[in-house]
Amino acid sequence: MDFIVKGTLEAVKALYNADLKESDINLQETRKEFEGEVTVVTFPLTKLSRKSPEQTGNEIGEYLVNNLNEVAGFNVIKGFLNISVTDSFLLNAFTNNISQEDFGKIPSAGRKVMVEYSSPNTNKPLHLGHIRNNLLGYSVSEILAANGYDVIKANLVNDRGIHICKSMLAWQKFGQGETPESSGLKGDKLVGNYYVIFDKEYKKQIDELKAQGQTEDEAKKNAPLIKEAQLMLQKWEAGDDEVISLWKTMNSWVYAGFEVTYNKLGVNFDKYYYESNTYLLGKDIIDEGLEKGVFFKKEDNSVWIDLTADGLDEKLVLRGDGTSVYITQDLGTAELKYKDFGVDESIYVVGNEQDYHFKVLFLILDKLGKSWAKGLYHLSYGMVDLPSGKMKSREGTVVDADDLIQEMIDTAKQRTEELGKVEGFSDEEKEKLYRMIGLGALKYFLLKVEPKKRLLFDPNESIDFQGHTGPFIQYTHARICSVLNKAGSKGAASPAIKSLTATERELILSLSKYIETLEIAAREHSPAQIANYVYELAKLYNKFYHEEPILKVEDLQVKDFRLALSSATASVIRKAMKLLGIEVPEKM
RNA sequence: GGACUUGUAGCUUAAUUGGAUAGAGCAUCUGACUACGGAUCAGAAGGUUAGGGGUUCGACUCCCUUCAAGUCCA
Numbered sequence: 001m002d003f004i005v006k007g008t009l010e011a012v013k014a015l016y017n018a019d020l021k022e023s024d025i026n027l028q029e030t031r032k033e034f035e036g037e038v039t040v041v042t043f044p045l046t047k048l049s050r051k052s053p054e055q056t057g058n059e060i061g062e063y064l065v066n067n068l069n070e071v072a073g074f075n076v077i078k079g080f081l082n083i084s085v086t087d088s089f090l091l092n093a094f095t096n097n098i099s100q101e102d103f104g105k106i107p108s109a110g111r112k113v114m115v116e117y118s119s120p121n122t123n124k125p126l127h128l129g130h131i132r133n134n135l136l137g138y139s140v141s142e143i144l145a146a147n148g149y150d151v152i153k154a155n156l157v158n159d160r161g162i163h164i165c166k167s168m169l170a171w172q173k174f175g176q177g178e179t180p181e182s183s184g185l186k187g188d189k190l191v192g193n194y195y196v197i198f199d200k201e202y203k204k205q206i207d208e209l210k211a212q213g214q215t216e217d218e219a220k221k222n223a224p225l226i227k228e229a230q231l232m233l234q235k236w237e238a239g240d241d242e243v244i245s246l247w248k249t250m251n252s253w254v255y256a257g258f259e260v261t262y263n264k265l266g267v268n269f270d271k272y273y274y275e276s277n278t279y280l281l282g283k284d285i286i287d288e289g290l291e292k293g294v295f296f297k298k299e300d301n302s303v304w305i306d307l308t309a310d311g312l313d314e315k316l317v318l319r320g321d322g323t324s325v326y327i328t329q330d331l332g333t334a335e336l337k338y339k340d341f342g343v344d345e346s347i348y349v350v351g352n353e354q355d356y357h358f359k360v361l362f363l364i365l366d367k368l369g370k371s372w373a374k375g376l377y378h379l380s381y382g383m384v385d386l387p388s389g390k391m392k393s394r395e396g397t398v399v400d401a402d403d404l405i406q407e408m409i410d411t412a413k414q415r416t417e418e419l420g421k422v423e424g425f426s427d428e429e430k431e432k433l434y435r436m437i438g439l440g441a442l443k444y445f446l447l448k449v450e451p452k453k454r455l456l457f458d459p460n461e462s463i464d465f466q467g468h469t470g471p472f473i474q475y476t477h478a479r480i481c482s483v484l485n486k487a488g489s490k491g492a493a494s495p496a497i498k499s500l501t502a503t504e505r506e507l508i509l510s511l512s513k514y515i516e517t518l519e520i521a522a523r524e525h526s527p528a529q530i531a532n533y534v535y536e537l538a539k540l541y542n543k544f545y546h547e548e549p550i551l552k553v554e555d556l557q558v559k560d561f562r563l564a565l566s567s568a569t570a571s572v573i574r575k576a577m578k579l580l581g582i583e584v585p586e587k588m
Numbered sequence: 589g590g591a592c593u594u595g596u597a598g599c600u601u602a603a604u605u606g607g608a609u610a611g612a613g614c615a616u617c618u619g620a621c622u623a624c625g626g627a628u629c630a631g632a633a634g635g636u637u638a639g640g641g642g643u644u645c646g647a648c649u650c651c652c653u654u655c656a657a658g659u660c661c662a
Contacts, residue, residue: 028604032611041607043645053645079645080608312591313661355592356660382594383658390658419627437627449601454594454658461599466627468601468613475627483624520604532602535612542628551624588627 001027001038003070004083008040011063018048035075036082037509043079053079087500090508095493098511099568104518104575109148114337115141116154117349118267122254123163124192126261127391128399128457129351129384132446135581136381137349138267139447139527142579147522152341156273156333159251165232167191168246169225170198180253186260186402187253192393199394201225264405266439266581271340273333279324281332285368286318294367305364315360330361338372345375347525352380352452379525382454399459408438408463415465421588433585437471440582444470447580448531468535470582473573476538477584480570483550484563491563503544507565510537514572518579527580534576541569 005025012018026041042057049056054076061074061081070089075082097103117137120126126134137153145151171178171194180187202225209219220226235243262268286303289295295303300320307315318328337346348358358378365373383390384399391398413434416422422430445463449455465471484490500508513533521529550562577584 026607028607031608033609039608043607046645078608315661351659352593353659359592360661380593385658415627421625421627445600452593453601456600458599464600464614466614469627471627472613475625479625479628486624516604528602532612539612543630545624546620546629549624587625 001085003068004038004040004064007064007068007071008060010067011060012045012048015059015063016045016048020048030082034077034080034082036084037505038083038085040081040083041079042076042081046079057081087498087505090500090505091493091495091497093512094508094565094568095495098508099493099564101571103568104146104514104572106146106148106515106518108150110150111148111345112150112152112341112343113144113345113347114152114154114271114341114343115144115347115349116156116337117141118262118269119156119158119350120258121158121163122188122191122251123167123195124393125186125188125257126401127393128401128404129391131265131401131404131442132381132384132455133349133351134262134265134267135443135446136379136451136527138265138581139530139579140347140349140379140525142581143518143521143525143527143530146518146575146579149345149522152271152343153269154271154273154337155269156278157275159274160236160247160276160279162229162233163195164247164251165229165236166198166202167195168243168250169229169232170194170201171250172246174201180256186257187255188257188261189402190257191250191254196394196396198225198229261401261405264402264439273336275329278333278336279329281336282324282328282330283318283322283332285331285335286328289317289364289368292368294364305367307360307363310363312356312360312363315364317364327357327361327364330357331364334361334365334376335370338370343372343375345377346372347377347379349379349381352382354378355380377525379451381451384455384457387456387458399457405439405442408442409434410438411462412436412438412441412465412471416588425587433588436583436585437465437474437588440470440474440577440584441465442470443580443582444473444531447527448535450528451526470577471588473534473538473577474582474584474588476541477570477573477577478586478588479545480541480566480573481586483566484570487551487559487563489560489563490567491560491565493564494557494560496557497561501548503540503547504562504565507540507544507569510540511568511572514576521579530576530579534573534580537569537576538573541566 005022005027008025009020009022012020024044026044028039028041030036030039040060042053042060045060046053046056049059051059057076057079061076061083064071064083065074070085072084072086074084115137118130118134120130141151141153171191174197175194178190180190183190202223205223205225206216206219209222210216214222232243236247286295289305290297290303295305295317297303302316302320303318304314304316307313315327316325317331319325334346337343350358355378362373362376362378365376385391386397386399388397416434416437422433425433441463446455448468517529517533521527548562550559550566553559553562574584
């Protein structure tokens with residue numbers, strides 16, 4: 001609707017002799033209860049016209065009708081100038097653009113972006129919180145790619161540290177040689193079990209020590225198990241053969257397990273980073289910062305940065321004994337990523353508990369004068385909570401990723417069978433369909449909410465398959481496919497069509513908004529924008545479907561046009577859902 | 589102690605970034621040519637946008653303050 005903005009600028013120039021920028025024109029969609037498609041808000045223009053909002057609207061409206069072929073008419077309500085565009089304008093847009101196969105394709109911007117997501121610990125299986133992370137990361141990658149970016153999906157695996165030593169130690173002591181093969185357990189589950197066992201045994205020891213008169217803090221430090229775990233970490237850092245070998249073995253179990261979950265979720269990565277390779281990075285950046293006077297040393301030799309001028313605190317970047325803190329290695333890893341790929345932008349998909357951390361990290365890199373620091377972005381998302389509060393793997397109050405996925409598939413199966421809709425499906429096709437619908441429901445459920453909002457998940461309330469859901473949109477797609485199949489044609493936009501029904505107009509307008517939605521989703525790093533858009537589109541199509549006959553309509557040109565409209569809708573649904581990582585079936 | 593985020597119908601949520609009577613879905617109630625696929629559609633009911641104050645033509649949106657939930661920093 002660019003031409004409305006340009007026309008309004010001309011009108012303001014001609015009528016009031018004022019020069020405005022495009023951004024000064026406040027354009028919005030016309031509300032359903034009024035006639036028209038686009039609305040110019042004229043309140044701000046009254047300063048130029050020195051007339052009432054109504055008069056200003058009428059004058060501009062007159063100008064537009066007289067000067068723009070595409071404008072059919074207008075009405076003014078208070079400070080709102082509602083403009084109706086002509087049917088032929090909409091039909092042209094549909095024929096020349098929307099109905100084309102490559103509609104929605106944005107040419108390459110020649111920019112490279114890295115999206116780091118998932119980034120799991122190797123001591124426990126993935127849970128619902130990780131699912132949100134993975135879906136967000138994957139979807140944002142798809143959205144950026146659709147916007148013409150060259151995208152690198154990265155996974156920074158936290159494969160070292162005290163937590164994995166705990167699992168290793170517990171396995172050594174209590175595992176009796178259990179392996180994924182011997183137990184039939186998924187590798188990540190097996191390792192996770194030992195992490196829990198460690199915690200139980202550790203707590204026992206703490207209780208014993210407390211019974212002997214030690215305080216809680218003392219007991220936590222003195223328990224033999226924790227000391228052993230710390231010793232193991234030291235051995236790991238020293239490269240002890242036995243420890244390294246066990247570490248490699250157990251991690252390989254975990255990776256095999258993760259791979260299964262990633263496949264089920266349909267996410268993947270172009271590049272894996274491992275903390276065991278990166279945890280020592282960053283120390284040269286500390287030196288660089290000291291030289292540049294960005295950092296300073298305290299008496300105990302620890303290195304700090306003073307961020308009080310930026311409204312933050314003093315922040316430790318290297319300990320007095322020369323060992324790293326989290327931010328040390330993150331500084332190093334950021335630089336490594338840039339060296340590896342020369343990305344223009346780098347996105348970190350990490351929970352909002354690390355908001356402060358990333359604020360500091362990016363600020364430091366900026367102060368160090370890194371040219372690429374302004375391209376860093378923390379895609380912060382809210383935690384997934386249960387009604388009982390936070391999920392804690394050590395206490396077993398987690399919604400396991402594999403279990404949840406399976407439940408969703410089972411529910412999809414049950415629903416579909418109840419509805420008796422899989423006649424003529426082979427067993428393989430059925431399995432594929434159940435998986436598609438179950439995951440569609442799950443993914444849509446998680447992605448339709450703005451990332452930064454916290455998500456409450458009640459395991460006792462099943463995820464819906466009706467209404468504002470993934471299956472609703474999948475159903476709409478299948479329904480369109482069914483119509484097209486029956487017709488045996490994808491239709492064609494006929495130039496002979498003279499007029500459109502109200503719903504046809506709405507549908508074309510909705511389709512035309514796909515590209516700007518794509519751009520907004522990329523700018524805001526928000527799959528929710530796509531999710532809500534495609535729902536609106538599907539809803540509108542169903543309305544159209546009920547109101548207007550397609551196959552039964554006598555006029556063949558109208559029939560052909562409606563088929564083309566259906567086909568274009570299916571196509572946009574398919575493209576939009578793909579951005580969410582959701583597949584759509586042709587029958588369901 | 590300091591900082592950040594969130595708070596919208598019973599529940600899950602949207603609002604073009606300051607615009608019209610705050611828009612949907614679930615649940616509840618009422619309807620839909622014996623259907624081009626009823627996982628759908630049409631309608632009813634449901635709101636002091638956590639509370640209070642301010643800014644202006646106009647506030648869910650910006651500012652101040654109180655409350656609630658969550659998180660981070662040493």
